[in-house]
Amino acid sequence: MSTLVEIDLLGPMRLRAGGRPIEVTTGRLRALLAVLALSAGRTVTIQQLVGALWPDDDLPANPRRSVQTYVTRLRALLGADVIATTITGYVLHADESAVDVLRFERLLERADGSADPLRQRACLAEALELWRGTPFDDVESEWLSDTEAPRLAERYLAAQERRIALDLELGRPADLIPELRELTTAHPLREPPWALLLEAMERSGRRAEALAQYERVRARLVTELGADPGPRLQAVYARLLADPPPTPARTASARPVPRQLPADVPDFVGRADALAHLDHAAATSPVATVSGTAGVGKTTLAVHWAHGVAGRFPDGQLYVNLRGFDPDRPPVDPADAIRGFLDALRVPHELIPAGPDGQAALYRSMLAGRRVLVLLDNARDARQVRPLLPGSADCLTLVTSRDQLLGLSATAGARAVTLDLPPASDARELVTRRIGGDRATAEPDTVDELVALCARLPLALTVAAARVAGQPESLEYLVAQLRAASGGLEAFAADDATIDLRSVFSWSYDGLSAPAARLFRLVGAAPGPDIGTAAATALADQDPDTVRSLLGELTRAHLLTEHVPGRWSAHDLLRAYARELAGPQSGPALGRLLDHYLATALVASRFLRSDRETFEPQPPTTAGPGVAEPIRGADAARTWFAAERRTLLAAVDAATDHGYAVHAWQLAWTHTIDLDWRGRWRDIARVNGSALLAVRALDDTEPEAHLHRLLGRAYGYLDRHDDAGTHLDRALELYGARGDLVGQARTLRSLGVVKERTGRHEESLGHDLATLELFRRIGQPAGLAGALNAVGWAHAQLGRYQRxxxxxxxxxxxxxxxxxxxxxxxxxxxxxxxxxxxxxxxxxxxxxxxxxxxxxxxxxxxxxxxxxxxxxxxxxxxxxxxxxxxxxxxxxxxxxxxxxxxxxxxxxxxxxxxxxxxxxxxx
The missing domain is CATH 1.25.40.10 (Tetratricopeptide repeat domain)
Structure with a gap:
């Protein structure tokens, strides 16, 4: 049973375990505990812990070991069952309610989710009471102090302002003025508290004082920031100047409430994480963006979320499809969108200015002081969006786009939500709801294959399910069609361009520059699930700076995803589209890419070989010069192999399929050196088996012998003993024909392993003794030592421990x-x-x-x-x-x-x- 742990971080750290206070005196332990507590119940990776515990310029010699040591010490304080080891890192077993930061954020979420002002205020007040000072005040961590503490402080101020705004609406303006004066003194350049103070003064009958205060604030902002007050303060000022001032009743009755949201999807599935991210984005900024690749479901998500929160925006919801990537019609001019919004707000035509600037100003004025949700769908870029942003902080603008809209993040403080492919479970549920639960239950494997063949892309799943829904016998037939297409797009063709995948993808592709379009075609045709920057540079045959710029363009268009820093990928259907476009030009590019991988693998493998390895392959004469990545030391070599593991497996297959036999076997040989360190026998068997198919076209038995030996050794560890024996016997035969005594000795050693794993220890000892005899003849000290150790181990299996x-x-x-x-x-x-x-x-x-x-x-x-x-x-x-x-x-x-x-x-x-x-x- 886990020890009950309570951790307070909104001020000086306080820790209790089992109800008793515990003092954590070591700085690193305090930082480790704080980082784990912020993700209580969820895994924190070792990389995240390293980044939080040490600055980049002060890393320990072995960060992973250091993290393990601190975790062990923390377990000694809290109890061994409180911190668990997971596949990628560690998880603190503590309830969210036991960590004040998580409790604070959960209360803010409850306030956001409630339509009852009294309930909202109660949640906000309870959240604010948790604060005892500066978060992480006595915890030494640059990440916590520079990133998390400012984020929480901003949320605290926003919550305080929201609570005051609710109190203002509940009719206690005079009581709020002292608190607002204190708040404006502490944050003199923050405009929302000043706007609240002026509103409180106005509602308390102190209109002249409010006007004088506005002038003082305006002068200070101009002096210190060189800028006039923002739209919210200006709106309050305009209201103060109104004669007579509008009453709340009059204002409410004069305001039309537009309800322009499109219909919600009735069978919306999953997306819990994305919806939560949107909740957080909306709580921390007046602008949120949803971006993602074509067909991933951005509009569906945005409309569904908007319907769920419509109650928070009692003054209405505005919607426009900006047609940013429409194949037949131009993008909507922002001025036309604004004119449509003014019509929805029922502004008399005679009051609408003639020019676009005047219309935009009127649009912002109409939304000042209102709580309106503005959904801008399918935006082309940030320039199209900016004129449509309300000036009021009480409004929320939600934008969807295939572009990342980085300009909005930089200039409007937009919070970005990137929509990725849904998990397989959600994708399967989408299909199940469309075709019916009985059919999905009757053919679960077929449904799973359909999900995989559609690459989990919602648009592809929707199209496929629609074709199946009305035809009882068509599910297996459609899957067979997709399977036969080998990842192609023919099965997703449709007369309607909005659901034809080629057309949908082309709307993003056609907007690329010519160099970026070329790189997309080549990257999509490259082997492996992803590609690094250096490999993309070799593929494109251009300079690194140019390629990095082009990769950035493809990422912003969501045709590629930088899923980890420096590595790019695309889902299978986008890759199929790229392969269709690439055509014959992908042949020379594949050769350049294989040259790069082989040159780098040869360099990296030299750092990982032992003294027993005397063989040094000579790269093919066709390999291009100077294509290897710089690898400096064994750690860098292991890091490179780990990053490229799945790509190198695919590269060997591609080399075999396209006639690059020397590349195939040398990539397999070098990659095996690293795979052996990691005990990945299945990968070793796969990569050497593929390369073996390639080398049979060569007039050279040396690589064939090596591959048979490596393949047999892998099969031995996989307990495929008959296959292991077949390959090792063939290797022994080929080495014997070549007079290669070292190869024979190593093959006999592997045969000894196979016999040992089947419990035939005397036979294993016999092979090891034969290995020893050969190495004595060869006179190779490293090989001789290895053989002696193998004989010693064989004796141990027979119980002869003194031997x-x-x-x-x-x-x-x-x-x-x-x-x-x-x-x-x-x-x-x-x-x-x-x-x-x-x-x-x-x-x-x-x-x-x-x-x-x-x-x-x-x-x-x-x-x-x-x-x-x-x-x-x-x-x-x-x-x-x-x-x-x-x-x-x-x-x-x-x-x-x-x-x-x-x-x-x-x-x-x-x-x-x-x-x-x-x-x-x-x-």
């Missing part, structure tokens, strides 16, 4: 004169295993710690997990349960960083540590 110590000890003597730290780590691991089985647990712990020190230097996370689990067993056997749990926690954290559980064969890892043996990479 294990003898052979592994010989291996260690050789390795200490070499720089092969992976082999040395594996040997220490073997020695630790033997000592553990002999009951010498302290010596086993020492050996495993030696191995871990080496593995941490190398970044060998997969092997680290293996050794940490054995270390935990030795600590447990020695009676040190706390150290054992700590080792297991570190293993879990390393697994989370790996991203998946490495395949280790049958048997539970914790129960069968011999299955988890860290193997030297024997490529």
């Amino acid at each position: 294990t110590l003898e052979f592994a000890g010989q291996a260690l003597s050789i390795l200490q004169g070499l720089d092969d730290r992976l082999a040395e780590a594996a040997t220490w691991d073997t020695l630790g295993f033997a000592h553990h089985r002999l009951g010498a647990y302290d010596r086993a712990v020492d050996c495993f710690e030696h191995a871990l020190d080496l593995l941490r230097e190398l970044g060998g996370l997969y092997y680290e997990v293996v050794t940490l689990r054995k270390l935990a067993d030795s600590h447990e056997a020695a009676g040190d349960h706390q150290a054992a749990q700590y080792a297991r926690d570190l293993a879990e954290a390393a697994l989370a960083e790996l991203g998946e559980l490495p395949v280790t064969g049958p048997g539970a890892p914790a129960d069968r540590p011999e299955r988890q043996r860290a193997r030297p990479a024997s490529r």
Whole structure:
């Protein structure tokens, strides 16, 4: 059962666990606790924690380790069950109500969601009472102090102003004047409190004093900011000058209430996160934008949300389709939109000025002091939107566009909501509602395949479901059509251009500059799910600055998404559209891209190879010069391989399919070096299997032998023993024909692994002894040491632990004169295993710690997990349960960083540590 934790951050930090106060004295621990508390119940990634705990110029040598250490210390304070490890980071198990910041924001959301002014005021007052000073006042974190604290302070001021505005409407103007004077003194250049103060004075019968106060405020703003008061203050001033001043009753009766929202979608599905983001955006700014790619459902979301909040805007809702990307008609002129809005507001024609500037001013004046929702749909860009923004802070403008509208964020403080593809569950529900629950239940696999073939794009799903809805036998037929199209768009063709995917995509594509359109075509035709900046540069054959600018243009148009910094992607249907457009020009571009990937992979792999690797592939003569990314050191190499993993797998397939045989096998070989560190045997099998198809066209048995060996080794760890034996026997045959003794020795070692994993330990020992004999003939010290260690391990599987110590000890003597730290780590691991089985647990712990020190230097996370689990067993056997749990926690954290559980064969890892043996990479 979790310990009850309460954390207050709206002022000096206060912490209680189980009802008792706890003092956290260390600065980093306070920052860690604060960041976890802000996301209570949700995962905070290690990268986010690093960014919050340390400035970029003061990072520790190993940030991940440092975070793990601080988490362990925090668990010791709060209880081990309070902070859990997840796949990507950590989560604090605490209820939202136990964190004052989250409670504050939830109360503001309740105020937003209520149509009852009294309920709104109660929520706001309760939220404001939570504040005890400056948020995170005694927490040392640049991210908290520079980003989160100002954000919360702005929300606090806005909430205070809203609460005062409600009190003003509830009829207590004179009582509010002292509080407003205090607020304006504290924030002399903030206009909303001044507007409220003037309104309170006016309603208290102090009109002359309010006019004098306005002049003082205006003079100060001009002096200090060089600007006149904003629209809200000017509207209050205009009302003060009115003769006679309008009464509330007269004003209300004279105001028409437009209701222009389009009909809501009756079967709206999901989008909970996007709706929540819109709630937050509307609460923090008078302008919100929804942007996203074509067909993703921007208008549907905006209209549905607008209907849900219409009650907050009693003075009406205005709507216009700005036709920013219409194929047949030009975008709406802002002046025409304003004239339409003035008509909706029932302004007599004789009172409307002739010029557009005068009409825009009248439009803003008409909305001053009103609470109106303005929905501007399908905007072309920020320039089209700006004239349509009300001047009143009480109004909300919601804009949808395929463009990111960055100009509105910069000049109007717009809060941006980017709409991505819905999750698979929401996409499936959309189809289910359109075709009927009975049909979806009867054919669940077919529906799931339909969702995947439609790339979860709502427009594609809607079109597909509409075709199926009236035809009982058509679901499987449509899916078969989509499957046969291999990701093409033919099945989504329609007479109506508004639902034909090619037409819909073309409206965004046609607005691109010619260089950006070319890059879109090439990127869409490139292999892999995404592409980095350097790879896009090679693909385009242009300078990096130009390519970055073009990528920015494509991102703003939502034809590409920068899903992580420096990496771009598009959903499958957009990629299919790009491939259709690319045509033959994609051939030379693919060659440039493969040159780039291979050149970089060769550089990166050199930092990860061990001394046992003597083979050095020669790049193909067709490879272009100077296309490699700069890789400086093993950490950078691992980072590059991790970022490009899925893309490199696809690149090998593309190289095989298009006749780039040398690129295919060398990319597979280099990528395997990194994949082995991560225990990704399935990926190793896939990439080498694909490359093997390519090299059979070459008149060269050397790469074929290497690929058979790597493929057989991977199948061995996947427990596909027959397949492993077939490939390893073929590799042995090819190496023998070439007289390659090193290749034969490594193949025999892999055969030994296969026999070991099937429990045939005597046969495994036989292969390891044959390996040892070959390396003695070759005279390669690193290979000899690895073979000695393998023989020692084989003896351990047979229960001959003294023999294990003898052979592994010989291996260690050789390795200490070499720089092969992976082999040395594996040997220490073997020695630790033997000592553990002999009951010498302290010596086993020492050996495993030696191995871990080496593995941490190398970044060998997969092997680290293996050794940490054995270390935990030795600590447990020695009676040190706390150290054992700590080792297991570190293993879990390393697994989370790996991203998946490495395949280790049958048997539970914790129960069968011999299955988890860290193997030297024997490529």
